[in-house]
Amino acid sequence: MAETDGDTVRVWLVERTYSDDEQNLIILTYATPDGKRYVKKERALTSFTGSARETTAAVDVEPDNLGHVEDQDQQAQYAAEVDRLMDRHEPDDPI
Template sequence: MTEDDATAETGDDGDGETVRCWLVERTFDDRNLVTLVYATPDGDRYRRKERSAASLGGDAAATAAVDLPTDALEPVTDAATRERYASEAARVADSHEPDEPI
């Protein structure tokens, strides 16, 4: 992994700046929904997505990382959560390719 990968800045995609976010949390509920949380490598910002468990198969599988517009991310306000997200993002980045299904 390069320093650029670790900082996760991917530049301009035509619609604005994007940042690489890593899967840091995945939960399942009793309604057959999966909540995926992707966070920036520093744990400062995140994006939460809910998807049907059935939709996660095949080409729609959750990947280790996604590139998201910076304006689509929410701030992490809790210090403990920020540290946990940063630690998990580093772990996932070290053990998976960004487009690898996990």
């Protein structure tokens, strides 16, 4: 796992999707470099306008907030996307 310190794990943005339930909600999925753990964050679409919170290439989260990716194909997909982002972006880069 990609621990950043004793308390957090660095995860990288692997997916952005629109919520099926609400029109103005975007779901950001961040995963560990091996693709085996993930966390989802929800953002209102309106928060993407103006100087609201930026979506960064990576975030640091507490290990207890991470879920497990059970599907091996999805693990591979997430790991490949993390590799792509790590090659092109610093963790704090807005994307």
